[in-house]
Amino acid sequence: MKLKLEHHVHARTNCDCVVHRRDFLRVAAATGAAAGMMSWTDGICLSADDLRKRGMACILLWMGGGPSQFETFSPKPDHENGGETKAISTNVPGIQIADTLPHVAKVMDQLAIIRSMTSKEGSHPRASFLLHHGYLPMGGVKFPTLGSQVAHQIGKPAFDLPSFVRIGGRRADAGGAGFLGVDYDPFVLQNPERPPENTQPATRDERYARRLELLERLEADFGSVEGADIVADHRKLIRKSSDMILSPRMGAFDLTDESDSMRDAYGRTQFGAGCLLARRLVEAGVTFVEVNLEGWDTHDDNFNRTAQRNEMIDQPMAQLVTDLRSRGMLERTLVIWMGEFGRTPRINARAGRDHYPRAFNISLAGGGIRGGRVVGETDVGGVEVTERPVTVPDLFRTVYTALGIDADHENMSRIGRPIKLVDGGEVIRELLG
Amino acid sequence: MNLRLGSWYLLVGLGLVAAGSAAAPAIAKPSPSQTARQVDRLLAEEVFSADSELAPRVNDATFLRRVWLDIVGDIPTPEHVTAFLLDPAKDKRQRVVQELVANPQYGQNWARYWRDVILSRRLEDRAAIVANPLVVALREKLNDNQPWDEIAAEFITATGDVKENGATAILVAQDGRTEETTAEISRIFLGIQIQCCQCHDHPYDQWKREQFHELAAFFPRIAVRPVVSPTRRTLEVVADDRPEMRRRANPNAEGRRGEPEHYMPNLDDPAAPGTRMQPKFFLTSADLPFGTRDAERRGTIAEWITRNPWFATALVNRLWAELVGEGFYEPIDDIGPDREPSAPKTVDFLSRSFAESGYNVKWLFRVICATEAYQRESRPRRETDGTPFAANVAQPLRSDQLFNAILTAVDVEEPEAAFNRRGRPAQMMNAYGRAPSIRQAFEVAFGYDPSDPRETVTSSIPQALALMNGARINLAVRAIGDETVLGRLLDEIPEDDALIGELYLRTLSREPTDEELGVALEFCQATKNRSAVFEDLFWALLNSSEFSRRR
Secondary structure (H helix, E strand, O other), X not given: OHHHHHHHHHHHHHOOOOXXXXXXXXXXXXXXXXXXXXXXXHHHHHHHHHHHXXXXXXXXXXXXXXXXXXXXXXXXXXXXXXXXXXXXXXXXXXXXXXXXXXHHHOOHHXXXXXXXXXXXXXXXXXXXXXXXXXXXXXXXXXXXXXXXXXXXXXXXXXXXXXXXXXXXXXXXXXXXXXXXXXXXXXXXXXXXXXXXXXXXXXXXXXXXXHHHHHHHHHOHHHHHOOOXXXXXXXHHHHHHHHHHHHOHHHHHHOHHHOOHHHHHHHOOOHXXXXXXXXXXXXXXXXXXXXXXXOOOOOOOOHHHHHHHHHHHHHHHXXXXXXXXXXXXXXHXXXXXXXXXXXXXXXXXXXXOOOEEOOOEEEEEEOOOXXXXXXXXXXXXXXOOEEEOOEOHHHHHHHHHHHOOOOOOOEXXXXXXXXXXXXXOOOOOHHHEO | OHHHXXXXXXXXXXXXXXXXXXXXXXXXXXXXXXXXXXXXXXXXXXXXXXXXXXXXXXXXXXXXXXXXXXXXXXXXXXXXHHHHHHOOOOOHHHHHHHHHHHOHHHHHHHHHHHHHHHHOOOOOHHHHHHHHHHHHXXXXXXXXXXXXXXXXXXXXXXXXXXXXXXXXXXXXXXXXXXXXXXXXXXXXXXXXXXXXXXXXXXXXXXXXXXXXXXXHOOOOOEEEEEEEOOOOEEEEXXXXXXXXXXXXXXXXXXXXXXXOOEEEOOOOOOOOXXXXXXXXXXXXXXXXXXXXXXXHHHHHHHHHHHOOHHHHHHHHHHHHHHHHOOOOOOOOOOOOOOOOOOOHHHHHHHHHHHHHOOOOHHXXXXXXXXXXXXXXXXXXXXXXXXXXXXXXXXXXXXXXXXXXXXXXXXXXXXXXXXXXXXXXXXXXXXXOOOOOOHHHHHHHHHOOOOOOOHHHOOOOHHHHHHHHHOHHHHHHOOOOOXXXXXXXXXXXXXXXXXXXXXXXXXXXXXXXXXXXXXXXXXXXXXXXXXXXXXXXXHHHHHOOOOOOEEO
């Protein structure tokens, strides 16, 4: 029995996928159990920690530009810095958020708010890079972005859709797979309401198959000696690509499958469609989905513009949480709402707020995060963090931990130097159940 | 008199007389082929043994496609291939290399290469506005064969509007930030990655943290500023030579303004001012006093860098790796005294020869392309215990090479930038500050950082899908009257085997093997519709991994 297990472990390490210890344990557990080759206790021992991670997923709602904390999850109606924004009560006694987020207020029991995020980076590119990677950019090292790291760590090895899908967003500082290699690059989709590019076979299925067969046979010469490795990889890639576009799971990209009432519940906006698509993709087995909403850089007319953005996120975000929960997916799906920084407590001459990384807020739900909680506090004017400061490494460590990933795991960068998923930081224990 | 003048010109033409200042004694410059032979001799001496299995010399067709892609970034047309194969001249390989480095496409191809090297590591997206000015300026310099040390010095000392001076590219890409700029200049021109000791002493190298910050002290006065006026919207690189006043709390946090001097942060207390660093070059310990103006700081370090032996080795190693498929040092931009090259005498000889040539880049291309090492057949990348340089290594094409190759294969002119229905450039501006051209859109999908180890550059699903199902490429492989190349060829060439041969020449720049011809003919016979059959074959050849590689 032990030998069998070792065989499976061995087999997984030799296959072309990047497989981690926990992955082949998972595969060994699944295969072994299915074949009735493992005792009941073996199965339990292998999977106790592992089952929890199985199917873990993450949805990042990225608020590009830096949303104002005062107008979202940290209103200060009793202080002049709070401006005209009012606070409303939520379904959790004692927690108030901005009054332009009424739907979100009704799922507050599922959300955690961190009001004491703090960093030093006040420029969009560097801050956006930092909040996507957990590191600042450094010449010579190509850090992987959060989605690529998560896809690499817990993505399913044999899966016919991409493990990491990014919807909207065009900033290079959101990052890609970096040194993890293109297997973990985001599959980027600009418009959630249209199927991804080039996924319609160029010809009828029958002729497509004929072309693929011809291609396979014509690569024999180059593949025999000179490009043996290249052709082998290329054949795999062609198969993976064809498998993907011919996969029945491609239907996950098609929102027309959803009922009108479901579309309405998410809101008929691009961001609403993005959230709905994120849920569909996670349901189909995708590990990480990033949904982008730009426009939070409110240097002028902050109150109206943030209210408009809030209207765009309020219903979709609340519905995403509700929908995941009613499908029993919330426990295994971590939802992160964040941007690159917050905005200044002082309101400028154009009724705007400028960049402010020193004290800002983010919100988390699902994935075992305890809802109905607020972490940290700022002073009465929202200028300084006065309680429980949370740094970016703290946040990343918490995210990885919630997803069952060892945050101290070291990847080998391309220049041969080990780089941890997170450098330093402490888990926010009070958020993890 | 006439006769003597004539023979003087002849000597110059043959490259037997060294170009150089009139005062310097004329040293006979070795010819590229002599130097190439010496390189091969040294490799045989220090790397190969009696039982080394060296890949055979590559055939003419593969050689031609290889040098075309390597030097001018395109594939040869069927006419070029045929002419080359039929040419009986013994020196035709050297000659074609000489012709290609004289072709203006050489400068275009390598200017784009350096654009990718510099901008792949950009900190800010907006730095991409320097992409075009960089390519335009560098293209001319490379075609004029301006010495590499002069080109490097221009990059290091550049100032001004980035749209007018492409040499500002490295500074703009790093947003004028002192430490990042320092790291990139060291990486690109010396091949030494000293930035890892930015925060701590380097784990594997002799450099200390102080030495990185002493190098950074040559660059603190650079600032990259946005210029927004009714008529101009750009970035400019300026030297900030304000006298040293009271220091701000964190001088390294902002790139908008230059700082009079560089301060090494205090690791135990990031809020503290840190240690003021004097400009000092870590390779020679030469230094400049505090208070030196920016122009002198950068002019001096440019001279010190370009006079250093690692400067020649950095380019030799990079070009050798691009052309032969494996560098003497890997990764190609992480070299230096603490690294062990795979062929120390060879790389040393080639680096010295390159320096003695007056940093003549075209000459270096001609040397490497003339070596046996370059002209071997490709084999899969060796394992760590395999013999280096026993074979060439097939390379994935860079985005521009692949784009050119597709255009040449389907015989289509490069499309202009996208325009909207009113005939004006499309509304959406891209990072280049213009309507994105199809080439740029292609680059988003197919571009890679040329400094990355090539074995880590792998193809992605979206890339495969773009080539398999992209609308443009599927239109281009169709047989539509005389509107497409295949339409014309179907008409001109009635014999199936000849048409198969033609499509192989168009795409893979070679004739099919007997086996491939057999497969293709069998495929032709199995389907009635001749147009459809050849569309499928054309599609398959363009989608083959051989097409998108340089074999």
